[in-house]
Amino acid sequence: MEMGVPGLPTPSIGLEAEMAALKTGVSAIYPEITGLPVLKNETSRFVKLFLNVDVSPQGCIPTVGSMMGGIMVFLVANRSDQTKESTLFIDPGFPVQKQQVKMLGQNYYSFDVYNYRGKKLRPKLESYLQTGKISTLLYSNPNNPAWICLTEEELSIIGELATEYDVIVIEDLAYFGMDFRKDYSWPGEPPYQPTIAHYTDNYVILLSSSKIFSYAGQRIGMLVISDSLFNRSYPSLLKYYSSDKFGHSVVFGALYALSAGVSHSAQYGLAALMKAQNDGTYNYREEVKEYAEKAAIMKNFFVSNGFNIVYDTDIDVPIADGFYFTISYPGMDGKELLRELIRYGISAISLDITGSERNEGLRACVSMVPRDLFNDLSARLKMFGEAHPIKNK
Amino acid sequence: MEMGVPGLPTPSIGLEAEMAALKTGVSAIYPEITGLPVLKNETSRFVKLFLNVDVSPQGCIPTVGSMMGGIMVFLVANRSDQTKESTLFIDPGFPVQKQQVKMLGQNYYSFDVYNYRGKKLRPKLESYLQTGKISTLLYSNPNNPAWICLTEEELSIIGELATEYDVIVIEDLAYFGMDFRKDYSWPGEPPYQPTIAHYTDNYVILLSSSKIFSYAGQRIGMLVISDSLFNRSYPSLLKYYSSDKFGHSVVFGALYALSAGVSHSAQYGLAALMKAQNDGTYNYREEVKEYAEKAAIMKNFFVSNGFNIVYDTDIDVPIADGFYFTISYPGMDGKELLRELIRYGISAISLDITGSERNEGLRACVSMVPRDLFNDLSARLKMFGEAHPIKNK
Numbered sequence: 001m002e003m004g005v006p007g008l009p010t011p012s013i014g015l016e017a018e019m020a021a022l023k024t025g026v027s028a029i030y031p032e033i034t035g036l037p038v039l040k041n042e043t044s045r046f047v048k049l050f051l052n053v054d055v056s057p058q059g060c061i062p063t064v065g066s067m068m069g070g071i072m073v074f075l076v077a078n079r080s081d082q083t084k085e086s087t088l089f090i091d092p093g094f095p096v097q098k099q100q101v102k103m104l105g106q107n108y109y110s111f112d113v114y115n116y117r118g119k120k121l122r123p124k125l126e127s128y129l130q131t132g133k134i135s136t137l138l139y140s141n142p143n144n145p146a147w148i149c150l151t152e153e154e155l156s157i158i159g160e161l162a163t164e165y166d167v168i169v170i171e172d173l174a175y176f177g178m179d180f181r182k183d184y185s186w187p188g189e190p191p192y193q194p195t196i197a198h199y200t201d202n203y204v205i206l207l208s209s210s211k212i213f214s215y216a217g218q219r220i221g222m223l224v225i226s227d228s229l230f231n232r233s234y235p236s237l238l239k240y241y242s243s244d245k246f247g248h249s250v251v252f253g254a255l256y257a258l259s260a261g262v263s264h265s266a267q268y269g270l271a272a273l274m275k276a277q278n279d280g281t282y283n284y285r286e287e288v289k290e291y292a293e294k295a296a297i298m299k300n301f302f303v304s305n306g307f308n309i310v311y312d313t314d315i316d317v318p319i320a321d322g323f324y325f326t327i328s329y330p331g332m333d334g335k336e337l338l339r340e341l342i343r344y345g346i347s348a349i350s351l352d353i354t355g356s357e358r359n360e361g362l363r364a365c366v367s368m369v370p371r372d373l374f375n376d377l378s379a380r381l382k383m384f385g386e387a388h389p390i391k392n393k
Numbered sequence: 394m395e396m397g398v399p400g401l402p403t404p405s406i407g408l409e410a411e412m413a414a415l416k417t418g419v420s421a422i423y424p425e426i427t428g429l430p431v432l433k434n435e436t437s438r439f440v441k442l443f444l445n446v447d448v449s450p451q452g453c454i455p456t457v458g459s460m461m462g463g464i465m466v467f468l469v470a471n472r473s474d475q476t477k478e479s480t481l482f483i484d485p486g487f488p489v490q491k492q493q494v495k496m497l498g499q500n501y502y503s504f505d506v507y508n509y510r511g512k513k514l515r516p517k518l519e520s521y522l523q524t525g526k527i528s529t530l531l532y533s534n535p536n537n538p539a540w541i542c543l544t545e546e547e548l549s550i551i552g553e554l555a556t557e558y559d560v561i562v563i564e565d566l567a568y569f570g571m572d573f574r575k576d577y578s579w580p581g582e583p584p585y586q587p588t589i590a591h592y593t594d595n596y597v598i599l600l601s602s603s604k605i606f607s608y609a610g611q612r613i614g615m616l617v618i619s620d621s622l623f624n625r626s627y628p629s630l631l632k633y634y635s636s637d638k639f640g641h642s643v644v645f646g647a648l649y650a651l652s653a654g655v656s657h658s659a660q661y662g663l664a665a666l667m668k669a670q671n672d673g674t675y676n677y678r679e680e681v682k683e684y685a686e687k688a689a690i691m692k693n694f695f696v697s698n699g700f701n702i703v704y705d706t707d708i709d710v711p712i713a714d715g716f717y718f719t720i721s722y723p724g725m726d727g728k729e730l731l732r733e734l735i736r737y738g739i740s741a742i743s744l745d746i747t748g749s750e751r752n753e754g755l756r757a758c759v760s761m762v763p764r765d766l767f768n769d770l771s772a773r774l775k776m777f778g779e780a781h782p783i784k785n786k
Contacts, residue, residue, distance in 0.1 A: 010420040027403040027610040064652035217420040217657030259457035264610035
C-alpha cells in the first residue's frame with residue numbers, strides 16, 4: 001500500500017487515439033510548444049464543463065506530467081516579484097514538490113492544516129502572507145496523502161487572501177473528481193469539482209491525467225493558467241526570460257527549455273479522452289470509483305482491528321473514500337507502526353515525509369491491493385490487533 | 394530553410410515497438426525513473442559499438458529529449474563545485490542551451506571557434522578555464538549551425554584540459570553519425586563517431602533520437618554519463634539534492650523533479666531502434682544520408698550564384714555535407730541578406746543568434762526543402778544573383 005500509482009488500465013479511447021496518431025507520422029515532427037490545438041480546446045471545454053470556469057485554450061498547456069507543470073510554475077511564479085521568494089505549502093502534501101523548490105534554490109514554508117480547518121485557516125495563512133515573502137501557495141485537493149478536501153469556505157478564504165496579498169495559488173487537482181461523496185462527472189451539470197478559480201484570478205491548476213485517466217506512463221498533464229494571470233506582466237521575469245508576460249514565460253521560457261514540449265502521440269491520446277469525457281460518451285468516474293469502493297472496505301478492516309483514521313473529517317463531515325487514507329494505532333508512533341506492519345506483510349509510507357505533524361500516522365494507498373487479497377489483509381490485521389492489545393480499550 | 398526539424402518519417406521498427414508496448418498496458422504505469430532496463434542496455438551497447446566507449450547501462454538515462462538532458466546536466470554539473478559557476482559554450486551553437494542556463498540563473502561564457510581551430514584551441518580554452526569559474530564546457534559535433542566537426546586533435550585538447558581543470562564536458566551528439574565524409578554506421582567496426590570519451594573521464598554525452606531516428610515528436614533522448622563521473626561525489630550537491638553523488642543527483646534529483654521520467658511507450662520504441670541498429674538489422678545512415686545528398690546539391694546552387702560557405706573547412710578539409718550549412722553573400726551582412734532572400738521566397742536564420750561572430754552569415758537547413766522544389770530554388774538563386782551583382786567579382 002506504499003505506492004501512489006494507478007491500478008487501472010488506460011481507457012482504450014486514449015490508446016487508440018495515440019496509436020492512430022503514430023500511424024499518421026506525428027512521431028517525426030516536433031510538437032508545437034504551445035500544445036496541440038485540439039488538446040488545448042478540449043481542456044478549455046473540460047474546465048468549463050467540470051469546474052464551471054472559463055479559461056481560454058491559450059492558457060491550457062500540456063506538460064510532461066503535472067510534475068513538470070509544477071516546476072514550470074515554480075520557475076516563473078516564484079520569480080514574478082523579486083521582493084518575494086517562496087512557496088507556502090498547505091500540508092500534508094506530495095514531498096517531491098518541496099524537492100522541486102529546493103532543487104531550484106528557492107525557499108519554502110509549510111504547515112500542517114490539521115489544526116487549521118475552516119475559519120481557523122484565515123489567521124494561519126495571514127501569519128505567513130504578512131511576511132511579504134510568499135509568491136505562491138500550493139495545496140492538493142483531494143489531498144495526497146490525507147484525502148481531506150478543502151471546503152468552499154476554505155477555498156474562499158484562500159482566494160480572498162491570494163488576491164489581497166497578490167499571491168499565485170497552485171491548485172493541484174491530481175485526484176480530480178475523486179471526492180466520491182459527490183458526483184462531479186456529468187458535463188455541464190452541478191455539482192462541479194470545487195476550485196480556487198471561483199475565488200481569485202491569481203491561480204493555476206495542475207490537471208494530471210495519471211489518476212483520472214490512468215495515464216501515468218505517458219507523462220502528460222495539463223497546466224491551466226487563468227486568463228488574467230496568463231496575460232499579466234511581471235517586470236522581474238525579464239531577468240530570466242525574454243518576456244515579462246507570465247504565460248509567455250511559462251510556455252516559451254520554462255516549457256521550451258525543459259523539454260521542448262510533450263510527447264506528440266500522448267497529446268492526441270489525452271485530447272481524445274478529454275473529448276469523450278466532455279461529450280459525455282465516456283465517464284472517468286465509472287472506472288475510478290473502484291478506488292472508493294476498495295477504500296471503504298479496507299478502512300473498515302483497519303478500524304475494526306483497533307486502528308484510527310488520522311485525518312478523519314472535513315471539519316464536521318467524515319472524509320471521502322478514495323485513493324489514499326491515513327491510519328494510526330494506539331500507543332505507537334508512525335515509524336514503529338510501519339516496522340510492525342511490515343512483519344505482517346503490510347506496507348505503507350510514514351506521514352512525516354509529507355509535512356504532517358501527525359507523526360503517529362501512515363498513508364495507505366488502495367490502488368495496488370487487489371480485491372482477492374482482501375481476505376488476507378483482513379486476517380493479517382486481525383492477527384496484528386490480537387498481537388498488539390490496546391491498553392484502556 | 395529556417396527550421397531545424399527532421400524531414401523523414403520515423404522508422405517503422407520504432408513505431409511498431411511503441412504500439413506493441415501501448416497494447417501491453419505500459420501507459421497506465423509510471424516508468425521507472427532510472428529508465429527502461431532494455432533501453433539502458435541497448436544504449437550501453439550502442440555507445441560501445443558506435444563510439445567504441447564503455448559506459449555501464451546505469452549511466453545511460455532516458456530524458457525528455459536532449460533538451461531535458463542538457464538542463465539536467467546544468468542543474469547538477471554547474472552546482473558540483475560551489476567555487477565555480479558556469480558553462481563555457483564553444484560557439485556557434487544552439488541558442489536554447491544558453492536560454493536554459495539563463496533560466497536557471499547561472500552564468501555562461503562563449504566564443505566563436507572560427508578563428509581557434511586546431512592547436513589554436515588550447516590557449517583560447519585555457520584563457521577561460523584559468524578563471525576557475527568554469528564548471529562545464531559544451532559543444533555540438535557535428536556543429537549546429539555551422540556543420541563543422543571537431544578533429545581528433547581538437548577533441549584531445551578539450552579532453553586534456555577538462556581533466557587538468559576538472560571541468561565536465563557536455564558533448565552534444567544531436568547529429569550523431571552525420572559527418573557523411575565518413576561512415577560511422579557499422580556496429581563494432583571502425584571508423585567510430587569521434588568523441589571526447591577517449592580523452593577524459595569528465596564527460597556526459599547527449600544522444601538525441603530526433604535526427605538519427607527522426608523521432609523528434611515523442612521527445613526522447615539518452616543522457617550518457619561516464620562511469621567515473623556517475624559515481625563521483627561532489628559535496629556541493631548536498632545543497633540541492635539528497636545525495637552528493639553525481640549520477641544519483643541527475644536521476645533521483647533532476648530527472649525526477651522535472652518530469653518523473655520519460656514516456657513509457659517511447660522508451661520501448663527507442664529501445665527497438667537502438668537494438669536494430671546495434672544488431673545491424675537496421676542502418677540509420679541509409680535514411681539520413683538523404684540530408685547530405687540534398688546539401689551537396691543545394692550548396693552548389695548557392696555557390697554557383699555568388700554565395701560563399703561561411704564555415705567552410707575543418708582546418709584544411711572541406712566540411713561535410715549534412716543537415717545544415719552556412720551561407721553569406723559578398724557585400725551584405727546577415728540581416729540584409731535574410732531580408733533580401735525572403736523577397737525571393739527563401740528563408741533561413743541569422744548566425745548572430747548562435748554566438749557566431751560571422752555576422753554576415755545565415756544558417757540553411759536542408760531537411761524541409763523537398764527535391765521537387767530544387768528547380769525553383771536554383772532559378773530563384775539565379776534571379777537573386779543577377780539582381781545583386783558582386784563588385785570586383
